[in-house]
Amino acid sequence: xxxxxxxxxxxxxxELAALAPGQAPVAAFENPKQAAHGxxxxxxxxxxxxxxxxxxxxxxxxxxxxLGQREAFQRWVESMEIAGPGFINLRLxxxxxQQVVAEVLxxxxxxxxxxxxxxxxxxxxxxxxxxxPLHVGHxxxxxLGDAICNLFEAQGWxxxxxxxxxxxxxxIGNLALSVxxxxxxxxxxxxxxxxxxxNGEYIADIAADFAAKKTVKADDRxxxxxxxxxxxxxxxxxxxxxxxxEQDLDLQAFGVxxxxxxxxxxxxxxxxxxxxxxxLVDAGKTYEQDGALWLRxxxxxxxxxxVMRKSDGTYTYFVPDVAYHxxxxxxxxxxxxxxxxSDHHGTIARVRAGLQAAGVGIPAGYPDYVLHKMVTxxxxxxxxxxxxxxxxxxxLRDLIEWTSRDAVRxxxxxxxxxxxxxxxxDLALEQDNANPxxxxxxxxxxxxxxxxxxxxxxxxxxxxxxxxDLSHLVQPAEAALMLKLAEFPAVLKSAADxxxxxxxxxxxxxxxxxxxxxxxxxxxxxxxxxxxRARMALLTATKQVLRNGLxxxxxxxxxxx
Numbered sequence: 001x002x003x004x005x006x007x008x009x010x011x012x013x014x015e016l017a018a019l020a021p022g023q024a025p026v027a028a029f030e031n032p033k034q035a036a037h038g039x040x041x042x043x044x045x046x047x048x049x050x051x052x053x054x055x056x057x058x059x060x061x062x063x064x065x066x067l068g069q070r071e072a073f074q075r076w077v078e079s080m081e082i083a084g085p086g087f088i089n090l091r092l093x094x095x096x097x098q099q100v101v102a103e104v105l106x107x108x109x110x111x112x113x114x115x116x117x118x119x120x121x122x123x124x125x126x127x128x129x130x131x132x133p134l135h136v137g138h139x140x141x142x143x144l145g146d147a148i149c150n151l152f153e154a155q156g157w158x159x160x161x162x163x164x165x166x167x168x169x170x171x172i173g174n175l176a177l178s179v180x181x182x183x184x185x186x187x188x189x190x191x192x193x194x195x196x197x198x199n200g201e202y203i204a205d206i207a208a209d210f211a212a213k214k215t216v217k218a219d220d221r222x223x224x225x226x227x228x229x230x231x232x233x234x235x236x237x238x239x240x241x242x243x244x245x246e247q248d249l250d251l252q253a254f255g256v257x258x259x260x261x262x263x264x265x266x267x268x269x270x271x272x273x274x275x276x277x278x279x280l281v282d283a284g285k286t287y288e289q290d291g292a293l294w295l296r297x298x299x300x301x302x303x304x305x306x307v308m309r310k311s312d313g314t315y316t317y318f319v320p321d322v323a324y325h326x327x328x329x330x331x332x333x334x335x336x337x338x339x340x341x342s343d344h345h346g347t348i349a350r351v352r353a354g355l356q357a358a359g360v361g362i363p364a365g366y367p368d369y370v371l372h373k374m375v376t377x378x379x380x381x382x383x384x385x386x387x388x389x390x391x392x393x394x395x396l397r398d399l400i401e402w403t404s405r406d407a408v409r410x411x412x413x414x415x416x417x418x419x420x421x422x423x424x425x426d427l428a429l430e431q432d433n434a435n436p437x438x439x440x441x442x443x444x445x446x447x448x449x450x451x452x453x454x455x456x457x458x459x460x461x462x463x464x465x466x467x468x469d470l471s472h473l474v475q476p477a478e479a480a481l482m483l484k485l486a487e488f489p490a491v492l493k494s495a496a497d498x499x500x501x502x503x504x505x506x507x508x509x510x511x512x513x514x515x516x517x518x519x520x521x522x523x524x525x526x527x528x529x530x531x532x533r534a535r536m537a538l539l540t541a542t543k544q545v546l547r548n549g550l551x552x553x554x555x556x557x558x559x560x561x
Contacts, residue, residue, distance in 0.1 A: 001100035001486040004092070005029065007072040008040075015066045016044055019059075023051045029090070031487065038081065038089035039097070039483055045086040056086030064088060097482040098470035104485060104541035105466055112489045112548055117156035122328055123149050125339035126251070126258075127164040130243040131175045132200060134250040136375045136423065137341055139396035142256045143412035143554070144372060145339040147501035150552045155496045160333070163258045164324065167240055168265040174198065175243075176236035182207035183229040199392070206242050210235060218244035220261040250396050254405060255554055267320045267327070276323040276358065277308060277315075285357035300353035318347050322354035329355075329362050336367035337499060342418065345371055370499050372417040379425040403428040406555045410437035413553050414505040431561075436509055440546065441558055443512035447543040448559040450524055454536050458525060465537040472534040477518040481538065484514045485545050492552065501553065508549045515542050 013027035025047040029040040045060035052059065060082045067073045067080065076096040081089045104111045125145025128138050149159045166172065178197040186192055188199040197203075209216070210225040216238065223241040226234045251257070267273050277293070280286050285296050291311035298305050308319050328336050348369055355362045377384045377394045379402070384394050399408050407428040414436055415421045433439050454460035473482065487507065495503040524535045547557040 001092075001096055001098075001482065002103050002489060004072075004076040004096040004099055005040075005486070008076060008090075011067065011070040011072040012042065012044065015063060015070070016048070019063065019066075020048050020052055023048070031483075032089065035480065037083070039092045040090040042088040042090065043086070045088060049086065057082060060086040060088050094471070094474055094479070097479050097486070098473050100482050100486040101468075101470050101473070101537050101541045102466070104544050105537065108544060109548060109551075111544060112492045113154045114156040114493075116158070118158075119156075119335065120158045120160065120333055121152050121335040121337065122160045122162055122331075122333040123152070123337045123339065124162045124164055126256075127340070128247060129166045129169070129171055130240045130247065131171050132198060132243065133202060134247055134396040135393045136377060136396060136399055137372075138250075139254065139399060139408060140372050140375055140412045140417075140421070141339045141341070142251065142254055142396070143409050144370060144417055144501060146256050147413055147504070147553050148337060148339070148370070148496075148499055150554065151492060151496040151501060151504070154492050154552060157335075160260060161256075161258045162260045162262055164262045164264065166264040168263075168268075172236060172240060175239050176232055178203045179206050179210065179235050179239050180229060180232060183211060183235070202243075202246070206239050209242065210238050216241045216245050219248050219258070220244065220263075253397055253400050254408070262324070264320055264324075267323045272323040272327060273315060273320055276326060276354075277319065279358050279360075280308070280354065283357055283359050295350070295354060295357065297350050297353035297357075300349075300356050302349040302353050306350045306353075318350045318354065321347065321351045322358065325351065325355055325367060326358060326360055326362070328367070329360065337370060338367050339370045339372065339417075342371045342373050344369075368499065370417050373420050375412065376420070376422045377425065378422055381426075384425075399423065399425075406441070407435075407437050409554050410440070410505060413501050416500070416502050436505070437555065438561075440508045440512045440550065441556070442561055443515045444543055444546045444550070444557045445559055445561040446519065447515065447539045447546075450539060451536060451543070454525060454532065458532065460533070460536060462536075462540065464533060465540055468533045468537040469530050470534055470537065472528075472531045473538055475522055477514075477521045478535075478538060481511075481514040481518050481542060484511050485541060488545050488549065504549055504552050508546060508553075511542065511546060511549070515546075 009027050009029065013024070016024035016027055025044055027044070029042055032038055032041045045063050046056045048054070049056035049059055064080045064082060073080075076093055078091045078093045080091075083089055123145055125141045126134070126138050127141075128134055134142075145161070149161055152159045174194065174196045175198060177194045181192070181194055181197060182204050187204075188197070211227055213225045213227040215222065215224040218241050221241050221244060223237045225238045228234065280295060281293075285299070286308065287294050287296070292307045293309035294305045295308045296305055306318065307316050309315055325336070352364070352366065355366060356364060377399065396408075402425050411423055411428060412421070427435055428437070431438055451460070451462070455462070473479075491503060491507045495501055522535070524532065524539065526532050550557045
């Protein structure tokens with residue numbers, strides 16, 4: 001059906017260009033919300049009515065007559081109807097729908113994927129400071145970021161996954177003091193316990209390993225402890241390496257791997273922050289007031305100018321961010337996506353303003369942002385707020401241990417990033433249709449079971465499915481399922497363009513629903529061997545699409561449940 005749709009779109013584009021040279025809208029089909037309205041819908045007549053100053057229904061009639069003369073429409077379209085103010089509803093011939101089965105079987109794991117486009121994109125996500133275990137909010141970032149990377153890769157992009165973190169700020173200083181206090185025998189609540197200290201049990205673990213002079217190794221660093229409670233710098237370096245290692249374990253448990261780790265401290269040690277500030281000063285985009293250095297961000301749409309360098313000589317939060325993004329641009333990443341919590345919303349305008357003011361050729365709107373809201377965790381009908389290990393929040397590893405990696409991934413992606421989300425641990429453990437990840441995975445496992453039965457009890461051979469006579473697939477449930485499978489490439493493209501992996505999760509539930517309906521209405525293993533083989537081909541294609549879609553989300557496709 002992919003080829004059929006492409007041929008129909010080309011024919012539509014040609015006719016629109018002929019009807020309205022230079023004014024033709026982009027040729028496109030929509031999927032009707034109700035099956036009774038047909039298989040595809042076209043709104044081009046209504047779009048053209050105003051520029052051509054014609055009645056949209058009359059224009060639709062003209063378009064229908066012209067399209068009816070095109071070879072592609074004669075080959076693939078059964079009928080066309082005009083509805084409402086000028087909709088054109090198309091009903092496809094069975095052969096057009098059946099074609100998708102052969103396309104999926106031929107493409108396999110590559111169905112829905114596009115060839116390389118020769119372009120590079122960086123996606124920065126998680127980016128947690130090494131001051132504690134990853135919390136559930138970091139988990140949502142990890143799920144979103146990794147799925148968005150997978151979507152870009154499916155569209156032919158060369159993707160780099162980057163983790164950026166502050167390894168030298170005030171929080172890191174508080175971390176070192178917390179571990180030092182534990183080394184000196186203090187604990188939370190004791191006199192002398194630092195006011196800004198971290199109270200989780202993990203601080204005691206770090207102190208014990210430091211005292212034992214252990215060596216810790218993370219993806220980006222390694223350090224051996226001196227064991228000396230007065231070695232504050234050594235404690236800081238050991239604690240950072242220890243927690244980076246812990247975060248690596250969290251990410252491994254979640255199935256996420258980064259290509260590069262970028263240290264905020266490197267922006268200072270390399271002189272990039274100072275260079276960026278000087279560049280903005282030289283461009284005439286700054287001024288001094290009340291002992292501080294300000295950036296004229298209002299020239300770039302911000303609601304007020306922003307302080308860059310405070311009166312005490314330290315830089316505000318967004319200044320290293322500007323330097324960091326200039327670095328991304330200089331590394332050749334003309335497209336960059338940042339996945340961050342919604343609390344970063346206020347920095348977007350000032351970072352973009354700084355990038356524009358720097359005058360290095362970065363276009364407006366760079367970088368792209370996906371901001372997510374935090375997650376509320378419910379267990380046993382109660383909100384869970386505290387993890388013994390972390391001290392003040394639920395960790396990502398807690399959530400994985402309570403449920404499963406697949407459940408956490410699917411749940412955290414299943415809602416739009418900027419919406420509040422409640423993670424119901426009890427629901428994630430349910431084995432019924434109310435649990436969305438179970439519902440989709442069960443569809444895949446159910447298909448695998450039917451195919452195994454066909455092979456073992458009916459002598460079926462999967463190698464013969466490519467030559468199955470698909471003309472047997474004429475039942476309404478079959479047509480609905482084939483139409484849904486044909487949407488997959490477009491769903492991936494739209495989700496990548498919109499940075500919306502939740503659309504893939506919704507789509508997979510729709511595929512699963514179409515399959516479960518098919519399972520309830522039609523017998524697969526019948527006396528007619530050719531009909532059975534055609535249905536096994538459709539099931540195999542459905543299994544492949546489910547598997548491909550779940551892979552985009554980083555979720556497994558079990559063959560047995």
